[in-house]
Amino acid sequence: MTTQEILEAARAAKSALALADEQTRKQALWGMADWLCHPDQMQTILAANAEDMAAARGHISDVMLDRLALTPERIGAMARGILEVANLPDPVGAVLKRIERPNGLVIEKTAVPMGVIAIIYESRPNVTSDAAALAIKSGNVCVLRCGREAWRSAHAIVEALRRGLKENGLPEAAVSLIEDTTHASANALMTAVGFVDLLIPRGGAGLIRACVENAKVPCIQTGTGICHVFVDDSADQTQALDIIENAKASRPSVCNAEEVCLVHSAIAAEFLPKLARRLGPARVARGLHPVELRLDERAAAVIDGTPAGPKDFDTEFLDYILAIKVVDSVEEAIGHIAEHSTGHSEAILTRNEAHASLFTAAVDSAAVYVNCSTRFTDGGEFGLGCEMGISTQKLHARGPMGLQELCSYKYIIHGDGQVR
Secondary structure, eight states, X not given: OOHHHHHHHHHHHHHHHHHOOHHHHHHHXXXXXXXXXXXXXXXXHHHHHHHHHHHHBTTBOHXXXXXXXXXXXXXXXXXXXXXXXXXXXXXXXXXEEEEEOTTSOEEEEEEEEOSEEEEEEOSOTHHHHHHHHHHHHTTOEEEEEOOGGGHHHHHHHHHHHHHHHHTTTOOGGGEEEOSOOSHHHHHHHHTOTTTOSXXXXXXXXXXXXXXXXXXXXXXXXXXXXXXXXXXXXTOOHHHHHHXXXXXXXXXXXXXXSEEEEEEEHHHHHHHHHHHHHHHTHHHHHTTOOOOEEEEOHHHHTTSOOEEOOTTGGXXXXXXXXXXXXXXXXXXXXHHHHHHHOOSXXXXXXXXXXXXXXXXXXXXXXXXXXESSOGGGOSTTTTTSSSOSOXXXXXXXXXXXXXXXXXEEEEEEEEOSSOOO
16 A cells, blocks of 8 residues: 555544544454464564564664564563553543533543554564554554564564454554655655644654654654763762663663763762773673773773764764763763753762752753663653653653553533523
8 A cells, every 4th residue: 555545544544443432442452462472473473573684684783683673572572561551541531620610611621532643663663562552542543654674574563463453343544554664655654734643753863853854744752862870979889880781781772771971070980990890891701792981081081991072972872882971060960961961861870869859850851860770761661551652852742652642632511501
């Protein structure tokens, strides 16, 4: 099908989803999870993913290959994510606010589906099922457009999900995958006025910028994460080492991974050698990939590493690379974050409550942490089941986007003959 034909089918499916009751949508989600794990369907998905992996190997980094790879365990986790969404409270029809006027009018601000949500994403097949689950649960239709590296995998996943929809009486077009992976299809979604009610790009800075600059439909900025961890002079250094290794190296290819570490000058001489050992030789000894350190001049005077270039504090590495800068105060750390952050996730590691309070109040990012890893910025970890993306803007959604962020609202007014 052409992109336009898919959009027309999605728009036609919109009313069926909006009018489906909670139980119908829940049963559809159960069916989607079942089909995802059906032995024949799982084999089809894994075979498609093997083709994607073979085609991508040598063209993308090993870290990005890990994002693309599927296993039975990862597919099982995708199915569990769908079931978790199915069991969340139904957002559709919730009365967000009720006002009784002196003239007897009762005004109810009521949650309603957005309509057709288009998602442009790159090489993470799990986004396919996460987005579909959230869309169906919130009464929306979703149109998916993935990168060419993941298309075979996403197509096999969508075919499984559509079986679950069909057997529960919902239109298959409620979950669709764009067949064209060229820039033309992305541009078509950005300009699909009257067909797309909300566009969500999930990817790198280039994709986000293209959508923001060219979209004629409502668009939410998501994903780009230059995430900072500031190690204050009072930090528990053993705990800080654990947090930084997790934030940087547990899965460096995701947007909530740490990219910049700021270290207070009062502890730099003591802490930086510990950090260099932890991220370098200690990881190699455990058979793990070491982290390359990109150092500013003050950090380079303490430990060995690669001198930081002019762009290293403004780069989302998505790799085993960490930029390190020495600062003299929490105020300087806050200033650096204000200048270089993408508004995603930042953390302070400290035992000084005043510094923690200043940091959380002054840092203007979607998620601000005290003494824990930035890797928790995730819909599942926030209790949202899964997420449609991490919004780094402020209207209408911020942070992990769950069911509530996929609903709009309308006012329903009950009267008894009132006139004005």
